[in-house]
Amino acid sequence: MIAIDWSHFTPWSAITGGVLLGIASALFILANGRILGISGILGGLLPPKAGDAGWRLTFLLGMFAAPWLFVLVAPADFMSAPRIQANTLTTVIAGLLVGIGTRYASGCTSGHGVCGLSRLSPRSLVATLSFMGAGVGTVLIARHWL
């Protein structure tokens, strides 16, 4: 019994944005020889190691520039306020879990989900099914049972 939320479903911007994520991942492996995985790129700076920090910081600077560039070219209301926002305590607990979990699993939605599935890695498929399953279960419990 699946009911699609047609009022919020945005297939075209989703697929276009997804293609951009794919192009970024493609450039990173083919030009820089690295896997585009955000938790790994950030985690490698905690703490920074000599000779290994520059590329991570440059990448992150590019990411941080994105919302500022985006508002220059996009309709003003595109990046509107989030539809759902967890309270601060839940947000902090969630951040801790995401930080610890992604480091133990050596990857998140980008490294395992996008790059890992693109290279047909069974290890990344197991990771992706695990975090998606846990995410679905968490939303089911938090939004429908509690």
Next chain:
Amino acid sequence: MQALAPFSLLATGYKGHDMNRLTEFLVGLLFGLGLILSGMTDPGKIIGFLDVFGAWDPSLAFVMMGAIAVGFVAFALAKKRTTTILGGALRLPTASHIDKRLIIGSTVFGIGWGLAGFCPGPALVSMASGQIQALWFVSAMVAGMLAYEAFERGR
């Protein structure tokens, strides 16, 4: 000179490949733009996708399809090469083991993802756009990553 410290940190990974710095920045920018355009910086879109048993928003599946369609071709090309197109080392992952760390770690990540609707990339982009809730999330995420480092060093 003190003021130049952040820049010398930027130069620590510099090994004479000017193009690498440019592509690293461009890739970060493209990735950030992709996350914004696809709607993934809105926790509502993430929770809407994970809410399979409620009002389901399948957008994230389309994001993955778009990304993997391009990524599949790129990694197939990468597997045939030993160096990058800029002549540097091509570091494809070698780990293939499926163990408890992978499954439990991913499950813990998924619980956090479902609670707040943020994963690391969109949280960093939202933080950079000045969203206060994303700043809380990223601060806690960094603390979690540092805790992992501390656990691992203690093992």
